[in-house]
Amino acid sequence: MFRRILIANRGEIALRIIRACHELDIEAICVISEEDRGAAYLDLADRTICIGGPEPRDSYLKSDRIVAAAEVTGADALHPGYGFLAESAAFAEKCRASNIEFIGPSAEAMRLLGDKATARSVAKKAKVPTTPGSEGIITDESELVEIAEKIGYPVIIKASAGGGGRGMRIVRKKSELVTTFKQAEQEAKGAFDSTDLYMEKYIEKPKHVEVQMIADTHGNVVHLGERDCTVQRRYQKLIEESPSPAIDSRTRNNLCAAAVKLTKAADYAGAGTVEFLVDGKGKFYFIEVNTRIQVEHPVSEMTTGIDLIKTQIRVAAGEHLGFSQRAIKPRGHAIECRINAEDPSEDFRPCPGVVTKFRTPGGPGVRVDTYGHDNCRISPRYDSLLAKVIVHQPTREEAIQSMRRCLREFIIEPIHTTLPFLRRVLAHPDFTAGKIDTGFVERTLS
């Protein structure tokens, strides 16, 4: 097992990793930027080492300095957390080249699944359903019509150079197909100076459901059930829960089985998440893989009782998982709410500053992961995530009641946070009924 781990991250996830290290009797060293000097969560680290200025590009993204910090502090492993360099295969290789184990999958697996296109082909090979569409650019009208017929309407035409919603057009019937395609071509020409377009099946009112995977280097692959992350805003997850209220047990089994197949196909070791879109009929389509621990990992920890960070560290050290799929028996219902330092009434504009009053909720089944405290300072330079509240109860109804209670108890002053917004979601009948899709927030609460 490792003797000393360098944590190449900050805030709540750095604190989370420190605690995991200490329960394994491993020293935890935090790299910090000058901005984070004196932050309270660092009191729990065995040592800190400053690697650069406040801007991420000068510190938390400076791979050379981070590896140098691991070397001078004598760390034998490095945990990247999420964000920053967590999904950089090059960084993983750089660490391992310096005999510092990168706590994550192999660089090969990261490259294979990190890229959407290659991940999609791995999925196809593994017989994991993907969104049907034109493989690549559409060259002529006959091909266009032919593919549309094959995959069925509605379809969505996307500009290769587009993204984030730009350069997309939905076609609901054949009669509109060709004209819409021509308009899209014009638009793409103007916007991106490229007429390259491709086409995919358009999934109506989808739900976002992901599967938490954990695998060791001895071929043992186990899933910890799914998480429903349908409550999002501009692709930013706001609330996650498990089990998903949107799928039945058959869909659940197929979804998890598909995730296992994909993970095995990529010869993947470590913690990872396979993300799917699920349509109204329970049909699911692979989107992408996150080759790292995720913000919402506590949801699965609550239902399964497995500590994902400790397990990540163990398997990175070459140990066996120590539990089989049959040993995983999810219990009850868990919900996580992300409390961000953002103003929901001002289009979720970040609200950094000093928190003078910080009162966290507590009680049975309640977990709060946060670096916050009275008079803590929230930097404008980093992620606005201030706290995660996770509740665990026997049923979804009780979990919602418990979360409402926690959101009422939580006091953060004087800055704006997403607390009022989250209270509205937890009180909304569509949410409590579990009848929402990824458009819920924009449609209903914006």
Next chain:
Amino acid sequence: MFRRILIANRGEIALRIIRACHELDIEAICVISEEDRGAAYLDLADRTICIGGPEPRDSYLKSDRIVAAAEVTGADALHPGYGFLAESAAFAEKCRASNIEFIGPSAEAMRLLGDKATARSVAKKAKVPTTPGSEGIITDESELVEIAEKIGYPVIIKASAGGGGRGMRIVRKKSELVTTFKQAEQEAKGAFDSTDLYMEKYIEKPKHVEVQMIADTHGNVVHLGERDCTVQRRYQKLIEESPSPAIDSRTRNNLCAAAVKLTKAADYAGAGTVEFLVDGKGKFYFIEVNTRIQVEHPVSEMTTGIDLIKTQIRVAAGEHLGFSQRAIKPRGHAIECRINAEDPSEDFRPCPGVVTKFRTPGGPGVRVDTYGHDNCRISPRYDSLLAKVIVHQPTREEAIQSMRRCLREFIIEPIHTTLPFLRRVLAHPDFTAGKIDTGFVERTLS
């Protein structure tokens, strides 16, 4: 279901009950003494009502004022917590006579099981093993010898008027019996002016194991497994855990079955605890019943996922338990440590005062029940319990690692607490090996 509950208690258990009420959409009103005015935990109550002066006898023990407070605030139920009036059958009757439901068992059940002697006879009728001994006073020598032979050596001779260790003598072989008995008679005469003596089997190096019971008013009785409370000092529990490391599954099943039999025999409804002594061979003997919620109830909540306070409230309102014995599947291992404002180096003398710095631990599987916070005041007038740390992990080894980590993270300044003492226990090989008895603390750490 109730609309408004009056909480006739203070500190961490009052806060615990407030949270349970709010998850059931019930208003929570706290009675307070003048001493507790402005305590931070009261911020979460929907209302407080002052009932008297700082001394418990002037407030938290004043049953008339508490009932009057329930009346003037329009509460339809009252939760007594633990301590104070929680085990007073007369108080329960007084509440119900005023149409305020006392959240606890019937007064009859409280009287039946609250008194050691009657509880013992109920146990015998229910075929629950009790410590064998002379039923009542020993009148002559022949009876003495005869009973000693029957129950087997070692035996303990106790003065009826004695208690708390005074007037007790252990006899290990027959040859010593009569002489020791005569000495005990002399001693009792001098000390208590009474020669009344009785005799019991002496249980060597016992473990304290109790079973958490919960029952509704419709005859459904369920146990939530056992708790091992062997780490005690002068009959004060310091650490509790579940499952017990001291008993095998056969003993566990018999123990829990016995507790269920006793609970049913007493026609008991609500939460309660049946306490046993377990000897080195796994033989167990009934001691007493606690007819209330206990300080250490979170241990069972962690392993079973059942909220005991919410369930207490539900069954007091006449609802069915809603779960069967088969539905209860304890998971993993939970340990609770009591952080008291006491100085272990000064014979656990209470250390009231103002806590200027209060940092609680956190992370997966960690729960902290406390009314403490930065600059909170600990009154010299009440119980010294400041916080309870509960950890939940897949195995006992991991739970111990997690608790060690939490006890290191926990910072309470400047007053003395039991934290240093608890750290010593968690580091002691006898504790980690689970090889201790109720004499462990006095023998090893005092």
Next chain:
Amino acid sequence: MLDIKKIRELVEMMVTNDLVEISLRDGNEEVNLRRPNTEMAGLPPELLVRPASPNPGSPVPTAPEAPLFPVVEEEDAGLEEICSPMVGTFYSASDPDSDPFVTVGQRVQSGMVVCILEAMKVFNEIKTEVAGTIERILVKNAQSVEYGQPLFLVRPE
């Protein structure tokens, strides 16, 4: 080194003005002064120096959760309070048809009944220990009152 006289001055300022902390820095010079024991979840410091058993008459600080408590304003300075010795319901008269025991402006002698408090169906006559003139009645008829709650303000003679 720092000038001790200045620090003494700072400490005096803290005590007289009831500050909890002063921290100063000038280049490498730094002063951190902090008074413990105060700062209790928004509780006025009086509570910390409260006598072991305060007499109910003295104005006790109220928690924000105690909505029953009236604010005793400045012009009330010099007046004495008649406080509730129990938890119950306040009645200004012996029965709905009778006149109230006392009205504003009325003179009262010590030992005179000023109201009735009902608790658990028992009606308790409350007598004043203060002699003087009733300046204000702080609670309404049939209102529930808690222990130690001021009921009347009296200008003593």
Next chain:
Amino acid sequence: MLDIKKIRELVEMMVTNDLVEISLRDGNEEVNLRRPNTEMAGLPPELLVRPASPNPGSPVPTAPEAPLFPVVEEEDAGLEEICSPMVGTFYSASDPDSDPFVTVGQRVQSGMVVCILEAMKVFNEIKTEVAGTIERILVKNAQSVEYGQPLFLVRPE
């Protein structure tokens, strides 16, 4: 030391205006004043008034876990620091057999190499931008240093 009269004014301002806290900084002068009601997490008050981006030269509050940081003492006032621009291992000489680049009392011109920092097997020559006399060397040979850590104190000319 700060002007005591100014502070008294501040305190009076707090009391009369019922403020709960005052935090001021002027250059490296800093004042924090608080009155009861807020609960502090006991963090260094500097945190409350930390400039958006402190320059590495000025003494920034350091976490207790940053043991690499030396205390810059009083007599060092007026001296300038040469700080580490990177994370690495400090070497005072080009190789074990050579003399150190600089010694205490030595005069240095701007642009002169003062030490070598090794990071990831790469040896980086560190040059001084300050011209003056080396007053103190704050780190030992082969010691690991972090970003922004003062290495030398120089008395500028």
